[in-house]
Amino acid sequence: MLETTLLIAFACVSLAFLFSFMRLIKGPDLPDRILALDTLYINAIALLVLLGLYFQSALYFEAALLIAVMGFVATIGLSKYLLRGDIME
C-alpha cells in the first residue's frame, strides 16, 4: 500500500516540478522567475523526503536541510539585488 502511495506522490511532485519549470521559462518579469526558483527548491525538498521514504534511508535529510538553507539564502540575495541594486552594502 505504501509503495503505491509513494508512486502516486512521486508523480504529483514531478508534475509540480514541471509546472514550476514552465513558469521559470515563461515568467514575464524577474520576480516571477525568483518565485519559480523558490518553488523549485521547495519541490526538491519534497522529492528528497519521498526518496528517503522510498529507499528507507535517513541519509537524505541532511541534503534536504542543506538545500533548504541554500535556497533561502539565494532567494533573499536575489530579492535584495532587485530591491537595492546591490546585495551587501
Add this chain to the structure above:
Amino acid sequence: MFELILSALILLGAFFTLVGSFGLYKLPDFFMRLHGPTKATTLGVGALLIASALYFSFKTDYISMHEILVTLFLFITAPVSAHLMAKAAIHIKIKQVKRTQNQIK
C-alpha cells in the same frame, strides 16, 4: 492502521505541492501567483515531512528530529522570502491585472 495514516499524509502533501505549483503556473498576476507556492506548497511539504518523521520514529526506537528541523526552518523562512519578493516586485513596479486590489501607483 499506521500505514493508512501515513498514506493519507503522503497523499495530502503531494496533492498540496501539486496545487501550489499549478497555482504558480496558472494565475494571471505576480501578486496572485505569490499565494500558491508560499501557502499551499509549504503546507504540502510540511505534511510530507510529518509523515516521514512518523515513519522513521516508529521504524527505529528513538524520535527522528531531522524532519522537524527541516519543517521548522521551512515554516520560518517561507513568509520572510515571500515578504522580500513582494517588496522587490513593488519596488520595480511590476505589471498588474486590472482586478487586483490596491494598485501600485
